[in-house]
Amino acid sequence: MTGRLVVVSNRVPSDGPPSGGLVVALHDCLHENGGVWYGTSGQINDAPSDGFSDVAGDGYDMRTFDLTQAEHDGYYLGYANSVLWPLCHRRADLMALSTGDFETYIAVNRRLAKMMARELRPDDQVWIHDYHFLPLAACLRELGVTATIGFFHHIPFPAVHDLLALPQHHIFPQWIASFDLVGLQTQRDVAAALEMYRSLVGAEQLRDGSLQYRGRNFEIRSFPIGIDVDAFAKEAGRRDGRALLNLATDERLVIGVDRLDYSKGLDNRLSAFGQYLEAREDGDPRASLLQIAPPTREAVTAYQNIRSEMERISGKVNGLHSDLDWTPIRYIHRGIPRDTLAALYRAADVGFVTPFADGMNLVAKEYVAAQSHEDPGVLILSQFAGAAEQMTSALIVNPYDIGEMAAALRTALSMPLAERRERHEALFKVVQRDDIGHWTDSYLAAMARIAHKPLVAEAV
Numbered sequence: 012m013t014g015r016l017v018v019v020s021n022r023v024p025s026d027g028p029p030s031g032g033l034v035v036a037l038h039d040c041l042h043e044n045g046g047v048w049y050g051t052s053g054q055i056n057d058a059p060s061d062g063f064s065d066v067a068g069d070g071y072d073m074r075t076f077d078l079t080q081a082e083h084d085g086y087y088l089g090y091a092n093s094v095l096w097p098l099c100h101r102r103a104d105l106m107a108l109s110t111g112d113f114e115t116y117i118a119v120n121r122r123l124a125k126m127m128a129r130e131l132r133p134d135d136q137v138w139i140h141d142y143h144f145l146p147l148a149a150c151l152r153e154l155g156v157t158a159t160i161g162f163f164h165h166i167p168f169p170a171v172h173d174l175l176a177l178p179q180h181h182i183f184p185q186w187i188a189s190f191d192l193v194g195l196q197t198q199r200d201v202a203a204a205l206e207m208y209r210s211l212v213g214a215e216q217l218r219d220g221s222l223q224y225r226g227r228n229f230e231i232r233s234f235p236i237g238i239d240v241d242a243f244a245k246e247a248g249r250r251d252g253r254a255l256l257n258l259a260t261d262e263r264l265v266i267g268v269d270r271l272d273y274s275k276g277l278d279n280r281l282s283a284f285g286q287y288l289e290a291r292e293d294g295d296p297r298a299s300l301l302q303i304a305p306p307t308r309e310a311v312t313a314y315q316n317i318r319s320e321m322e323r324i325s326g327k328v329n330g331l332h333s334d335l336d337w338t339p340i341r342y343i344h345r346g347i348p349r350d351t352l353a354a355l356y357r358a359a360d361v362g363f364v365t366p367f368a369d370g371m372n373l374v375a376k377e378y379v380a381a382q383s384h385e386d387p388g389v390l391i392l393s394q395f396a397g398a399a400e401q402m403t404s405a406l407i408v409n410p411y412d413i414g415e416m417a418a419a420l421r422t423a424l425s426m427p428l429a430e431r432r433e434r435h436e437a438l439f440k441v442v443q444r445d446d447i448g449h450w451t452d453s454y455l456a457a458m459a460r461i462a463h464k465p466l467v468a469e470a471v
């Protein structure tokens with residue numbers, strides 16, 4: 012590629028070797044092309060900094076900045092995680108609106124833009140990630156930055172009727188239009204974004220697929236994110252997950268892996284498992300649910316009830332169904348090393364992935380990658396996970412319908428080998444085709460194509 016690759020994400024992986032699919036993929040791109048990675052350091056500092064600190068990256072620069080406590084509270088915990096996150100996950104009712112938090116969110120984006128504008132070059136290709144930085148391109152354009160700027164929105168794009176609940180909905184289209192390329196996870200997200208332009212500001216798609224708004228030309232396209240399939244499959248074969256769990260020979264295993272977030276549908280999932288156990292007949296297999304759910308964003312009020320709700324439902328199900336030698340729900344409230352996780356996926360007869368709303372959901376893809384081809388497990392997947400658009404050979408369920416999910420568990424646990432193989436083969440093909448390498452390559456190719464388009468007016 013010509014020009015430098017510049018990545019921006021909320022956190023920079025400055026504490027040790029990169030881990031996790033997305034971080035490793037971005038690291039690899041930067042390592043290959045050279046460039047810069049900007050983001051917060053994770054440190055809180057009393058005074059706002061006016062410049063970056065340098066962290067040595069492997070073949071590229073990492074430039075970090077600290078937040079003050081007030082910035083962390085207003086920008087990160089406040090507007091990003093208590094307003095934009097629930098808004099994009101169809102939970103406008105959970106938004107904690109505060110003018111102060113919005114102002115802090117804008118101020119952090121402005122400060123970052125000011126510091127970056129001093130360093131950016133016109134031929135840079137800037138790739139910004141996530142809802143923490145929705146106004147960043149608009150702030151950079153105000154400062155005269157003409158570099159190509161792309162954005163990837165990892166979470167669902169809000170529907171217009173939800174967006175109207177955001178007091179700042181009138182500037183949302185302007186933020187988005189300040190990027191040159193807006194990457195979304197699914198076709199459904201692209202349709203929601205186009206509908207926003209059509210119905211809120213009357214901007215239509217041009218014949219070449221791009222949009223024009225306030226004198227700027229930009230593109231909105233879907234780039235479904237993937238995982239490193241080969242690495243994950245190899246990892247999964249290394250250890251015996253059933254031995255780690257001490258499972259009885261005839262005991263079947265259902266697995267759920269999520270951050271403890273209200274968007275992931277955990278309460279209904281546990282209830283569906285309870286209902287499966289209640290309806291179990293003599294011939295039905297005995298199954299345990301292993302739910303791994305590390306805490307996240309505990310300082311945000313909307314997250315504080317989930318933990319006790321999970322404990323209540325699992326306590327109830329275990330109280331009703333446990334036996335001397337059997338606890339039906341094993342609920343683990345912390346993170347698990349990736350190699351152990353891969354082995355546990357492989358050991359599980361069913362991957363139970365039931366979010367109410369999810370940009371993509373990488374757990375669904377990891378579960379499929381980890382299965383053996385000879386004797387694969389079955390994926391149960393919510394229709395509201397972005398992954399459902401591609402992974403149509405899963406058992407697709409409605410996460411609001413507990414009875415339907417309980418029935419899907421029964422179907423999955425008694426599915427004949429031939430059907431399991433057929434479904435898994437189709438799913439594996441999709442996951443392998445659209446892996447993480449394909450995602451970065453196709454996004455960067457689209458950005459390079461746009462970078463070489465003739466310039467248009469930059470008025471915002």
Ligand code: ADQ
Nearest residue numbers: 165236268269270303305345346347369370371372373374
């Ligand atoms: P998340 O909401 O974090 O990501 P997801 O896509 O499922 O959701 O990714 C979670 C990752 O964390 C997976 O790789 C998973 O293995 C790992 N993980 C979860 N719990 C873990 C545990 N207990 N121990 C170890 N690892 C664990 C956001 C969006 C998603 C989108 C991704 C990527 O919300 O919709 O798919 O970004 O774009």
